[in-house]
Amino acid sequence: MKLLEYEAKEILKEAGxxxxxxxxxxxxxxxxxxxxxxxxxxxxxxxxxxxxxxKAGGILMADSxxxxxxxxxxxxxxxxxxxxxxxxxxxxxxxxxxxxxxISIDRSxxxxxxxxxxxxxxxxxxVARTNPEAIRRSTVHxxxxxxxxxxxxxxxxGAPKELGPVINRLYQVFRSRDALLAExxxxxxxxxxxxxxxxxxIVDDNALARQGxxxxxxLTDRERKAEEHGFSFVELDGSIGVIGNGAGLTxxxxxxxxxxxxxxxxxxxxxxxxxxxxxxxxxRLLGSMPGVSVIIVNLLGGITRCDEVAAGIIxxxxxxxxxxxxxxxxxxxxxxxxxxxxxxxxxxMEEAVAAxxxxxR
Ligand code: GDP
Ligand code: MN
Numbered sequence: 001m002k003l004l005e006y007e008a009k010e011i012l013k014e015a016g017x018x019x020x021x022x023x024x025x026x027x028x029x030x031x032x033x034x035x036x037x038x039x040x041x042x043x044x045x046x047x048x049x050x051x052x053x054x055k056a057g058g059i060l061m062a063d064s065x066x067x068x069x070x071x072x073x074x075x076x077x078x079x080x081x082x083x084x085x086x087x088x089x090x091x092x093x094x095x096x097x098x099x100x101x102x103i104s105i106d107r108s109x110x111x112x113x114x115x116x117x118x119x120x121x122x123x124x125x126x127v128a129r130t131n132p133e134a135i136r137r138s139t140v141h142x143x144x145x146x147x148x149x150x151x152x153x154x155x156x157x158g159a160p161k162e163l164g165p166v167i168n169r170l171y172q173v174f175r176s177r178d179a180l181l182a183e184x185x186x187x188x189x190x191x192x193x194x195x196x197x198x199x200x201x202i203v204d205d206n207a208l209a210r211q212g213x214x215x216x217x218x219l220t221d222r223e224r225k226a227e228e229h230g231f232s233f234v235e236l237d238g239s240i241g242v243i244g245n246g247a248g249l250t251x252x253x254x255x256x257x258x259x260x261x262x263x264x265x266x267x268x269x270x271x272x273x274x275x276x277x278x279x280x281x282x283x284r285l286l287g288s289m290p291g292v293s294v295i296i297v298n299l300l301g302g303i304t305r306c307d308e309v310a311a312g313i314i315x316x317x318x319x320x321x322x323x324x325x326x327x328x329x330x331x332x333x334x335x336x337x338x339x340x341x342x343x344x345x346x347x348x349m350e351e352a353v354a355a356x357x358x359x360x361r
Pocket of ligand 2: 121185186198199
């Protein structure tokens with residue numbers, strides 16, 4: 001489970017990593033009085049479980065005269081479809097430089113993996129694409145209770161030495177909190193010292209009870225619907241809707257879209273034995289996503305019957321083009337039903353994905 005920024009920052013603070021002075025405000029609270037304890041110049045930050053809040057309008061600058069309005073405005077808005085129930089009002093710090101630091105798990109070596117770059121502030125995927133040699137990475141033997149000095153020196157690569165202790169402290173957080181990810185982006189230097197300006201911690205779901213954490217996340221309307229229907233559903237930000245059965249086939253579809261130059265809008269696994277009603281729900285769910293211009297349905301008929309799937313697609317009748325690849329039980333019946341209603345059914349996954357990518361262009 002991903003902790004919200006203010007929760008992650010409380011943990012960092014406890015571990016001795018400096019964070020800006022801040023106060024959490026909910027609807028109806030007196031933001032002005034709260035901000036007075038923090039400073040005159042502040043940053044108001046939406047506490048929502050989405051990445052890139054800055055670009056999405058979730059991080060706003062304010063001063064004592066505008067902080068109430070700014071907080072109220074954020075508290076009555078949604079950031080990327082997620083309602084804002086709380087904002088963090090923080091002292092505005094004078095950032096000199098933004099660094100990136102994260103610890104995650106490297107599955108191939110079975111060890112914690114530390115990433116550090118002096119090109120922080122932007123998403124790490126962006127740095128990996130445009131300037132990969134700027135990222136330093138090092139695994140730490142999982143039985144070591146501290147990050148060795150030579151690893152810290154290698155990671156810093158000439159960056160200020162005062163960042164070194166932060167690396168080791170974040171490593172303590174990562175270990176003690178059963179984290180899958182502990183990330184500080186940006187980790188900043190200021191005239192007043194080093195600060196974690198943003199923080200993200202993902203706790204292993206299998207450790208929630210041990211960590212005394214209860215699920216707190218706000219689902220979007222679509223996520224709630226998907227949960228009701230028992231779909232495995234993850235929203236992404238592309239334009240090609242994806243429906244598959246089985247996590248492997250669905251994931252392969254998402255990957256192939258990316259390989260062929262398209263952008264998947266989601267991951268949706270309808271599960272085994274999907275009937276017409278479930279398929280219709282799934283297709284309608286994707287049809288309701290604003291960014292979706294085409295939907296690919298990639299199903300393998302085993303217990304799932306292709307004619308049921310076809311009936312579900314036809315019943316849903318969404319406005320977007322639906323491209324279908326069905327194979328297996330009652331394939332011919334499914335095909336003739338779809339043909340009759342003017343749907344494109346392709347024989348292979350590669351053809352179907354290529355067609356969807358073409359439409360999305
Ligand atoms: P994210 O967009 O969700 O990752 O939110 P961040 O907390 O990382 O904030 C985005 C950007 O806002 C940072 O990279 C900073 O450039 C800027 N920012 C956040 N807090 C401060 C602050 O206190 N002072 C200044 N000058 N900039 C800030
Ligand atoms: Mn950030």
